[in-house]
Structure formats: C-alpha cells, structure tokens
Amino acid sequence: QQQVKQSPQSLIVQKGGISIINCAYENTAFDYFPWYQQFPGKGPALLIAIRPDVSEKKEGRFTISFNKSAKQFSLHIMDSQPGDSATYFCAASVNQGGKLIFGQGTELSVKP
C-alpha cells in the first residue's frame, strides 16, 4: 500500500500554541519521511526530514516524532506564529532519488 494518510485536513492554533499534524503509512519499505511547507502560489519547501532509525528529530521550533511500530509520524510546531500559516505536507519514499508519496496536506492557520 503506497498511501500516506495525513490528518487533520485543517488546523487553527493560537499564537504561541503547539501545532500537531499526523501521518500514517502502510509500506514498511519507506525509509525517508520529509515534511514540506507550502505557501499559496509557491512551491513546497523542505522543512525537516527523518529516517526510520531515529524516533525524533528537532530543528528549531519544528520536531518530527516517528513511531516505527505504529507506522506513524508527526510534525510538532512549537510556539506557533502567524508566519507559520501555510499548508503542510508529509511524504515518504523508498529509495534514494525515488518518488515521494505525499499526504493530503494540512492547512494551518495561526491566529494572533
């Protein structure tokens, strides 16, 4: 099964709060899990990525939590800011240079 299921579809968070977006997958051959941030009318930008041999990766206010046994991974945005308002996509791939399987996307709105 090649799908990556992402939730929620939309999320509203107050400034300073924590935004949490979840993804689940079936294919245990996936070995690379990136998160992309996309602003309206722009291409996606790589935010942070994780390999399945680690359970957590943190870069600034962004953290990926990875649960290999549950086949789930999530993005946590700490101290959310209005500038974080964008659409976030999780993805997964099998091989280096291989195609990415994208989740459905989450539209995040951070209210001031």
Place this chain on the structure above:
Amino acid sequence: GAVVSQHPSWVICKSGTSVKIECRSLDFQATTMFWYRQFPKQSLMLMATSNEGSKATYEQGVEKDKFLINHASLTLSTLTVTSAHPEDSSFYICSASVQGRHEQFFGPGTRLTVL
C-alpha cells in the same frame, strides 16, 4: 544551496496551443527530476519522473503524448503541454534530486491558464 528555478512563473495561452515549462537546478546537478501538478486545495500529484538522457517514466493515467518531458542535461528538464485545453489549467511544479540522496528540492511552480 539546492535552488530550483522554473520559467515561466505563469502563462496564459489559448486552447489548442502548446506551452513549454523549464525547470533548472541552479547550483547542483540533478540526476532525477520530477514533474507534479497541483489543483487548488489539493495535494501534489506526480506526473512523471525523468533521468538525464533517458525517457521519462509517466504515472498511470498521465498522457505521455500530451505532456512531453525532456531531460536534456543534468540541470535542465522541460515539460511541454501539447494542444492545451482548459482542463489542463493547473499549477505545475518540478523538483530535482541528486543521486545517492533522498532530498527533493522543489521549484516555485508555474501557473498555467488555458483560455
């Protein structure tokens, strides 16, 4: 580093005409380039994968004769939408990756409107 550009950023054309979109990796050599289309409020849909010097691999349901992809060099791939129709209006995005690496770097996208 890892900058991908697209040209044009937007294009309006008449139904029946062909449109070419360029994708360039500016500061690295891209062994593989990908082409996506995205409709409003939807996820990215992979159209095809191309490797330098070889024919593109198209995803199921994508018409290869309508969406012509050429990957002539390690820094340039082109997508030509032939005989465009209004239903081809969409946001087209390319990405590029380097051999031996997982990361894909995306271009800024091209908004195509077919009248």
